[in-house]
Amino acid sequence: MMNVDDGLPLTTSDKQNRTWRRLVKKRLPILEWAPQYDRLTAVADLVAGVTLGLTLVPQSIAYASLANLPVQYGLYSSFIGTMLYVILGTVKEVSIGPTSLMALFTLQICRELPIEFVVLLTFLSGCIVFVMGLLRLGFLVDLISPSVTSGFTSATAIIIVAGQVKGLIGLSFVAESVADNVYFVVSKWRDIRLADCALGAVCCTVLLLLRKLKDVQVSPKQTKLKKALWLVSISRNAIVVLAASVFAFYTHNPQKPMFKLSGLVEPGLPPLSLPPFSASLHNSTLRLQDMVLHLGSGVLMLPIVMVLANIAIAKAFSVGEKLDITQEMMTLGLCNIAGSFVHAMPTCGAFTRSAVSHSSGVRTPAAGLYSGIITLLALVFLTQYFYFIPKACLSSVLICAVIFMIDIETVLRLWRRDRMELSVLALTFVTSIALNVELAVLAGILASLALLVRRLMRPALHAAAVKTGSGEVCVVRVTQGAVYLSAELVGRRLLWAAARSAPRALLVDCTRLTLLDYTAQQVFERVIKKIKNDNQKILFYNVPVELMSQMENIEGVIKQSFRATSVQEALAVIEEKAVEANESTALMATEPGSRDNV
Structure with a gap:
């Protein structure tokens, strides 16, 4: 090998330097695209980042509510991942932050446990995913068949909808399963608040109509109108939350509030601190190993599902391009590790937000910087107004976001083509509904492997x-x-x-x-x-x-x-x-x- 500059052979030191430079560029993808970053790209990323921020803020608030956490914890979880991904991420559309799947897992794993357990779960999940990336264990995700994914995704949507009905109709109770939610709704039907029901119905209707707004056919010459309709459509969550909050603010009566509201939100940025390695529970202090025992199998299952969701999204938006799965796993792990230092809940990529970035014309991962800044601004200046966000509105946002995750198409296709695979999907779905999601994923994996072995035994x-x-x-x-x-x-x-x-x-x-x-x-x-x-x-x-x-x-x-x-x-x-x-x-x-x- 010759030195390009002087025609002399490369020394061992030069070879090592080149190797290190290639490794650094591979592990810091920002070094690849930053030197070519120009004004046009910056404007495109700014538009995409602001649009993404308008989606990220209301979603984060809703997902925190779904995980039974104070509203601000959703925002704590939404800025660190998006900003860190700017430096380490390889797929420009991916947005790391809270998701409905992560919120549901967090709720089931940390039910009735202090917030310290949620933060520790984020830290441990990040560490496991990072180590999986270092050891190149991404192939383990292939053990989860599409039938299993479809089953627990559809079940997740059903569980979330069942859990949010109470907020939609103004009830308050603690339920651990779909059956419990149905029982309490039926038994407390006399306590339903008509104002919350009306607001929830209006919010759901508006959200579904705005979702279709981007598909309205307009004349090819009316490009500005088409862009305006598209912007309104993808910003529907922010628009509906803002409108409902303003209405609740002006109609608020402290003695007799019309709607159930989100309540006081701690203002300001999150405190920077180490993840908690001890916690108080039932008047006793638990050490790290005791906390891990309380978290149970979720400590292992959550990282696997986290990687599955993130890689699936990355593959969907990197068609025709080589995807560095190892880098994506290490980045996801670091985002969660860093998130635990600012009291974040577990995070991963979200398909809806990635689709928003893609349709917004994102050019580089730098768009995440702008959406992260919007989240920080909301934490600093808007937390006092989050008090007036109606719970019925947040429930509407969640329900309208997850109902489209119910995968009827795969069920019909498997019914026609492969009934055995359909049985795996059904087992995963029923186990999710009847027991819990992490056990359902494990049961689905084992059922898929058993079906594979059976087919090998009976070719x-x-x-x-x-x-x-x-x-x-x-x-x-x-x-x-x-x-x-x-x-x-x-x-x-x-x-x-x-x-x-x-x-x-x-x-x-x-x-x-x-x-x-x-x-x-x-x-x-x-x-x-x-x-x-x-x-x-x-x-x-x-x-x-x-x-x-x-x-x-x-x-x-x-x-x-x-x-x-x-x-x-x-x-x-x-x-x-x-x-x-x-x-x-x-x-x-x-x-x-x-x-x-x-």
Whole structure:
């Protein structure tokens, strides 16, 4: 390697410096795009960042309410991640902050526990995700099948809607499940507040109408009108929360308030401090290990779901570009670790906010800086007005945000195509509703793995008789894999196919054969020997390139047939072998010393 500047070979020191520079640029993506940052890009990011901020602030308030935390904790969680992602993030659309999924997990894991447990959960989750990134364990997310994801996502939406109905109709109670929420709503129906019901109905209606506003067809010449409709549509949460708060402010009667309000909010920026490693609970002081025991399995399940959600969003918005999953995991971990120092709840990327950034024309991750600044300004100057945000309005924001997460389309598709996968989805959904979400994810993963093992143990074999000019042959297509779990079954079915009609040859189509282990090789050797003893032939054709070397290790196979791609080509190999055999017999018959020459 030559030095570009002076034509001299690079020294060991130069090579190390270059290696370090590449590593730093890889782990600090801002160094890649910042040197090319221009005025046009800055304006585009500013517009996207402000738009994102108008979405982030009301969502953060609503998600804090969903997690049963004071309103300000949602805002504490929304600025540190967005700002840190500017430096470390690789996908410009991703916005790290509170989400409905993280809020629900936080509620279920930390129910009736002090806020210190929430902050510790954020810190531990961040540490686990960061270590997963260092160890390149992103492949573990692949264990969660789309059916499991669909099941617990739909269940999450149902749980959130059921939990927010009480705020929508002005009731107050503590419920731990969907059944409890339904029971308390029915039993307390006489206490329903009509004003809250009316406000909730109006807010839901307006939110759903504004959501469709961006899809209104306008003349191509009216670009300004189209942009205005789009801006109003994606800012609908901020608009509705602001309008409801103003109405509540001017109609507020301290002696007899018309609506249930959010209440006092602690003003100012969050205090900077270490995550709590001890806490008081029931008049006793708990140490770190005791706190972790109280958090339970959620300490492990939450980081996995966090990574799953974030990587799914990153993949969705980085189509055609290489995604550095390791960097994304390390960034997500650091965002949560840093968030725990400002009393944040667990955070990850949100699809809705990422979609807002994308549609706003975001150019770089710098847009997160502007949305973070808007959140800080809200904490400093607007907290006194958060008191007047009606709870019915926040419930409306949450309900209208999550109802579209209910995945009916996947259920219908699986009903038509794969009922077994549908059973995995149903198990995950029912477990989420009846027990809790983290247990449902674990149950779904185990069910998916069990279904995979079952399919490996019972691979489908399709046999068909094919008539040719030289006789009948039997074509068998082996699907999935032949491994120790299924090798004996595959061998028995091949022998059954060969014996059923006593064909001239058994042709094994390996197009869909994906796995082949040593046990299967031994079984195939026994099958080949048995079929040859019955004066039949067996050929393996359409063999995938990656399985060629393993197939060649099987004693008795006809290697020339591996590359055949059709029945005709496989039969041609048989004819060729027959001709070779006849020629060999003729040569033996005319050799000196043979019986005919004696």
